[in-house]
Amino acid sequence: MSTISSPFEVGDARPSGSRPFLDVNDLHVHFSTEDGLVKSVDGISFQLERGQTLGIVGESGSGKSVTSLSLLGLHKKADRKGRGGARMTGEIWLDGEELVSADEAKLRALRGNKMAMIFQDPLSAMHPFYTVGDQLIEAYRVHHKVSKSEGRKRAIEMLDRVGIPQPNSRVDDYPHQFSGGMRQRAMIAMSLMCDPQLLIADEPTTALDVTVQAQILDLMRDLQREFNSALIIITHDLGVVAELADDIMVMYGGKAVEYGPAKTVFTAPEHPYTWGLLTSMPRLDRPVQDRLAPIPGNPPSMINVPSGCAFNPRCGFVAQNGGRCSGEVPELLQTTSSGRRHLVRCHLPVDVRQRTFNEEIRTLL
């Protein structure tokens, strides 16, 4: 799997020889279940520097959330026979430390400290029986030997920073007393308690109303700049990634199918699945279309991933490739020789893909 490298421009950003801040290499996360082996994440690689944002896009079952949890080592580990949990292989390098082989104590010291996570639904992600303050203080005191009152000071400071009015009194409220937007702000404050350098946000605005979503996206952008953290945002909403991400990785059936700078993925996508995602959603910045162009069929079941390219049963371009699409898994390869890295996992020849996009797909957007 050495075909994959950073989507940044060659020689860009970092001294040669050193690893990127986050370097995920050929990560597999497999679960063995009663119905068979589920390859939720099946060989993905990506890189991320501090101050940069990676958007991971995909539908349910694409493996995007499993990826995020595996970065923090939050999957229950399988026993020696590979049962009852996740079997992880590959490498995750965070700031020079390898995490897949790391023991629980080491991971625990990093979790919530150097890397933190923002979850989708803040109502269920916060404990209903403890005050917001208690939960924030706890997050701080796990990693810092400070008194409760110092922890409380920090909690109030962070609540204030994420824009919660009257943090002095709200710190003693319970999560259910917050509105949805305020709760997500509190969740973000909790994730920032220990100044994490890597922040992973799993569908951070999906449960929120659109005006609140706008506030939260702005907040995340500002905070990232202020803390210079690396940000991974996982979502199904292409609008949200477009707002935040520098790079985008599109996942399907546990694999990355397209990976490149956000601008390229949006303006010159080359994978038929990415095309489908873009054409199936109505857009406010375009004239109303007569009809949407959906992707036919359903996302694959993870028990029974189609052979060959996982997308082939739903792909409209299979016929042009003979039996290859259903027989052989395509590799994730650099598409053109231009300076920017742009990786696509598709059997269609590059020129066909580019021509198809320009002639058939672009007009549908």
Added chain:
Amino acid sequence: MLTFIVRRLIAAVGLLLVVALITYCIFYELPQWAGMTVDNLASEFVGKSQNQDALNGVIDRFHFNQPFFVQYYDYVKAILVGDTYSDGTQLIHCNAPCFGYSFRNSEQVWPTLLDRFPVTFSLAIGAAVLWLIFGLAIGVISAVRKGSILDRSVMIVALLGVALPVYFVGPLIWMLDGFPAVSYSSFLSNPLSWAQALWIPWVALAFGYAAIYARMTRAGMLDALGEDFVRTARAKGLSNTRVILRHGLRAAIMPIVTMFGMDVGALLGGAVLVESVFSLPGIGYLAINSLGQSDLPMIMGVTLMAAFFVIIANLVVDVLYASLDPRVRMS
């Protein structure tokens, strides 16, 4: 919160009155509807000395020849202000709360209940502590090690605990201990022999409950450990123990608190089987004896006492629930 408690207390009193009405109806009215004459019924109350004076005393005492609601009113009134009546030979004054007089055994109901209650209380509380500790601990460990050999074997034992009746488990433990001769003595007079007399009944009683609690705790913990907020707690870098106890168990414990309150409340009204097996002179033992003798006033007293504890336990559980769950507290 205060209005909540007041409202519930008022409801509790109303409920007790209804329970009293129904039991009164069953014991004193149904037989008459079924064709018993007033004299037949009265003779049920009088011991061996069947004479017309005694019968008349009983009839007069219970106003059997008056309308039903007058009878019931007098019964409730006696509880509140006391009563004086004759057993045929002498006048007896019964102070409030007067639950009546057992003509069979020539004793007042209320002092008898008070006399028996410490036994039942000791038995219930001791067993409750045991089963709560073991039930929770086993349930938590089983949930955390779900699917392990430990989990599976413990759950088989728990299944036995649920399935085996206490009159099998009790004598079994007693036998294993070599049938020690025990007799109850008060905690206040001799704590050591108190515990010696009670430990086998405690274990016997707690075994079945612990099994149920372990299974409930395990199920609740498995649910709680799958919750998003437990994942959040892990993501904060908390230790496993802290995640399990402070975040998981805290959420899983709510239904167990409810059940615990109800179970203890029900036991305080008499642990009939265990008390009978070990001949412990508690409320339950009293209930069985009274039933055997058709000692209706005593049965009424025991029933009302049991109902009282169940209702009070309900109230305590509701208040406890509100204090444990901020979402209930606030609304």
Added chain:
Amino acid sequence: MSTDNYSSATVADAGRAASGAASEPLLSATGVQMHFPIRRGLLRRTVGAVRAVDGVDFEVRPGETLGLVGESGCGKSTTGRLLTRLLEPTGGTVKFEGRDITHMKPGELRPLRRDIQMVFQDPQSSLNPRHTIGSIVGAPFEIQGIKSPNGTKRAVQDLLALVGLSPEHYNRYPHEFSGGQRQRIGIARALALKPKLVVADEPVSALDVSIQAQVVNLFEDLQAELGLAYVFIAHDLSVVRHISDRVAVMYLGKIVEIANRDDLYSSARHPYTQALLSAVPIPDPDRKGEEAKRERILLTGDVPSPINPPSGCRFRTRCWKAQEICSTQEPPLVQLTSGPRPTGADHKVACHFPD
């Protein structure tokens, strides 16, 4: 407009063509209110009310799609339930084809259930897991005591085919289907009795993006084929724009703006509508970051409680244009006739200072 011949596409066309102001509305809501009482204290006295829907006026014309948008808690779902009479309004009137259905009793409502149907958000919880698809979709026939010419089974299989499922699915159970397919089943059930109006409450929100588009297309195809009118309730402004002929925007139990789709999206006049539209993230990385922020109207604070809504205009507490009058006088929902930019008859705004 009443006809029994639903399979004719011309009905739909006629419906659309006649959807000018002159045509008889299929459904009309006038001053419709839903106040849920709040009880407190020892005697459970009513101490207030959640004013979930607080006087909304609109009509639905035959064959058209009315989009109903707004954020959570604005009362759009409650409105949907009032229109289908799953809830009984506490005020105002709802008329269907000229008949007052506001306070009809369950028995009187039964024939109405043939004409008005509802599709729910969560296809998982709205289908009974123990029933086969055949009995779920066939239930309306049974409840209404309707005999189909070729038997109920045949009718159900035709419906399954209509919504893009296979007739062989008749004997399967809901859990065997994906989310998108389950939503198709919900739609088939709603269509069983050939309704004239379908109220769809967030019908595509729980679905994956690629599946969403399939279901949206299905809604459009069915409308063209059967001449249905839709009330399409959703929070996704892009989907509503795509599917609707007219759109009503709700805020805190009130309609703040209602207009033809294009008017509303190209020249929204109410500040709330403008803020709402500007907040939708656009999948265009060129507009990323600072740029998007500049074009965006950021609302501050939270939606006030519907138990105690602000006096006058309900949006004033978050509105950058609010003045004295906004707190004392409630702006009526009216067509703008004076001012620099009057609106058409179909475009009504409830604002003292419309753009």
